[in-house]
Amino acid sequence: NAGVMQNPRHLVRRRGQEARLRCSPMKGHSHVYWYRQLPEEGLKFMVYLQKENIIDESGMPKERFSAEFPKEGPSILRIQQVVRGDSAAYFCASSLNNEQFFGPGTRLTVL
């Protein structure tokens, strides 16, 4: 049973470009969570999705950030017009009940 997959593992973007981060949950998991980890900090919750639904996006910045979890395919975290402050590790987790399993993360660097 493959774990949570994230790609790319590393992403470099210039300011103003778009970043798309993908997360494939564990087989059978229908809940996906996105977290952001800034350098030297803990993880901050961003958004919680189920298939085709955003359940809780209270941690998402109001602008430039969006997330989706379509019926088919991976969950996507999209950051438009990236700025240097978006540089961080973005982790996805999936769960069946309360236990969350994390992916390896995508490290976004904005030049």
Next chain:
Amino acid sequence: SQQGEEDPQALSIQEGENATMNCSYKTSINNLQWYRQNSGRGLVHLILIRSNEREKHSGRLRVTLDTSKKSSSLLITASRAADTASYFCATDAGTGNQFYFGTGTSLTVIP
């Protein structure tokens, strides 16, 4: 903030010694989880303890939970160099979905 707060921020011990990390939180919870993160890597789930449990063991790990004090501790016995990592506690703040992470305890085990 509802985040868990780990204490100490950094801990350095000799191989074979025990390591104890503490976590305090602010709101009522359904469960509390401990995670490990090796440098530059994703998170690994270590143990989940429910609010009606007081103690849980898994191998060399022992977790306690005191809901009256809103605190938890993680004990790693007979530490090994491979235990060197950051350790995070995460609470669900009663939501059952999103988790709140602390800034972590950085553990260094000296061979």
